[in-house]
Amino acid sequence: MPKMFKTYEELFTAYKAFRQGKKLSYSLADFEYNLVPNLRELAAEIDNHTYHHGNYRILTVREKKRRDLAIACIRDRVVHRYVYDYLVGLFDTNFDPDVWSCRRGKGLHACLARTQQLLKCYPRAYAWRTDITKFFDHVDHHVLRQCLKRRVQNCEMLWLCDEIISSYHLRGGATYWYSDWQFNQPNFC
Numbered sequence: 161m162p163k164m165f166k167t168y169e170e171l172f173t174a175y176k177a178f179r180q181g182k183k184l185s186y187s188l189a190d191f192e193y194n195l196v197p198n199l200r201e202l203a204a205e206i207d208n209h210t211y212h213h214g215n216y217r218i219l220t221v222r223e224k225k226r227r228d229l230a231i232a233c234i235r236d237r238v239v240h241r242y243v244y245d246y247l248v249g250l251f252d253t254n255f256d257p258d259v260w261s262c263r264r265g266k267g268l269h270a271c272l273a274r275t276q277q278l279l280k281c282y283p284r285a286y287a288w289r290t291d292i293t294k295f296f297d298h299v300d301h302h303v304l305r306q307c308l309k310r311r312v313q314n315c316e317m318l319w320l321c322d323e324i325i326s327s328y329h330l331r332g333g334a335t336y337w338y339s340d341w342q343f344n345q346p347n348f349c
Contacts (some may be wrong), residue, residue: 167203167206167207168199168200168203170238170242170245171199171202171203171206171238171242172199174238174239174242174244175195175199175238175241176244177241178237178240178241187233187234188234189303190234190238191235192232194264197234199238202235202239206239206320207318207343209319211239211320211323212323213236213239213253213323213324213326214228214232214233214235214236214327216231216232216327217230217231217232217233217327218230218231219231222256226344230328232327235240236324236327239320239324240324241325242320243317243320243321246314246317247321248264249315250263250311250312251311255274258274260274275287287311296328302327305321305322305325308321
C-alpha cells in the first residue's frame with residue numbers, strides 16, 4: 161500500500177503540472193469531476209502493471225501549415241507528464257546547453273538572447289534553426305527502448321515507458337531515416 165500512495169502523490173503532482181495553462185474542456189472537466197478516484201485508479205493500475213495506454217484521437221490543424229496531431233486522453237496525458245518528470249531528471253543535465261526546446265528555464269526568448277550573444281562573439285557565424293518533421297513518427301522504437309534501458313534503472317519506469325512507446329503506431333508503417341547509423345557508439349544515447 162505505501163507504494164501506491166507514493167505513486168498517487170507523484171501522479172497528483174504530474175496532474176497539476178499537466179493542468180497548468182490548459183483551457184477547460186469537456187474531457188478535462190469530466191476527469192476533474194472525479195479527480196481523486198481517477199488518480200487513485202491510475203496509480204493502482206501502474207502499481208499492478210495493469211495500465212494500458214488508450215488510443216489516440218487524430219486531429220488535423222491548419223494554421224500556417226498542416227499539422228496532424230495525435231492526442232491522447234487526459235489520463236494518458238497525466239501518465240506522460242509523470243514519465244516526463246522522471247526522465248527529465250535523468251537526461252536534462254546531459255543535453256547540450258544550446259538545445260532550447262521543451263526544457264525548464266529555456267525558451268524562445270532565452271534562445272534568441274543566446275544567439276545574439278554568440279553572433280556578437282562570432283560575427284561571421286550563422287545560426288540554423290531546425291525542426292525535424294514528424295520526428296516521433298520515424299523514431300525506431302527498438303532503438304529508443306535500448307537507449308532508455310541504458311539510462312533508466314527503475315524497472316517500473318521502463319515498463320511504463322514501453323507501454324507508452326508501444327501505444328503509438330504510424331499508419332502505413334514507419335521508415336527509419338537513420339537506419340545506417342551506428343547505435344552502438346557510446347555517445348549516441
